[in-house]
Amino acid sequence: MTVKEYGQFCGLARAMEVVGERWTLLIVRDLLLGPKRYTDLRNGLPNIPTNILAARLRRLEAHGVAVRRALPHPDRGVVYELTDHGRRLQPALTALGRWGARTMTEPRPGEITTTESRALSFHTAFRPEAAAGATLGYEIRMADVTFALSVAGDRLTVAHGPHPDPDLVIETRSGHPVLDLMRATLTPAEALAARSIAVEGPESLLTRFTEIFRL
Structure with missing residues (x-):
């Protein structure tokens, strides 16, 4: 070769x-x-x-x-x-993904979002220093896929499918609210007021989500 x-x-x-x-x-x-x-x-x-x-x-x-x-x-x-x-290679890909995400707004014509790219976006946005000492489970329900996020201190595991014991369920209703929350272009209060998301569990954990996952 x-x-x-x-x-x-x-x-x-x-x-x-x-x-x-x-x-x-x-x-x-x-x-x-x-x-x-x-x-x-x-x-x-x-x-x-x-x-x-x-x-x-x-x-x-x-x-x-x-x-x-x-x-x-x-x-x-x-x-x-x-x-x-x-x-x-994961740290390098995470850093590149975070750098590239800062230039993203809406998908360009013909662009798609794959399940894999969405799953990796959580790794890209994960801030270990903000998650220090935390043990949390998030279930993220999107239109066509569900992710289970498990935070254990400075470690994150992302899996497809429902979380076995989530502390908070975030269900998207319209737009790209999870991405907007991670990019800090939307606050938890604004997302809830606009009903672009619905949550099951303490709303305070939605704020915690935006602290732990930030692009």
């Missing part, structure tokens, strides 16, 4: 040789949520050509960023997952 080299003895140059090509970091983003079949990755990145996806996965495998693993019985098939080396 030919590696495009920058000719510089630099850590950033080395990193760009591995993950700097188009689509690669978005593949890593989706794998940070857990193992994925090839079809899962294809569905999560609907605009990627299949030959490019296959090539990027081969490159990630060749550099020890991802591996293929056969699913045990009774499941069938193969999944791709990040190695420990690959998972160390």
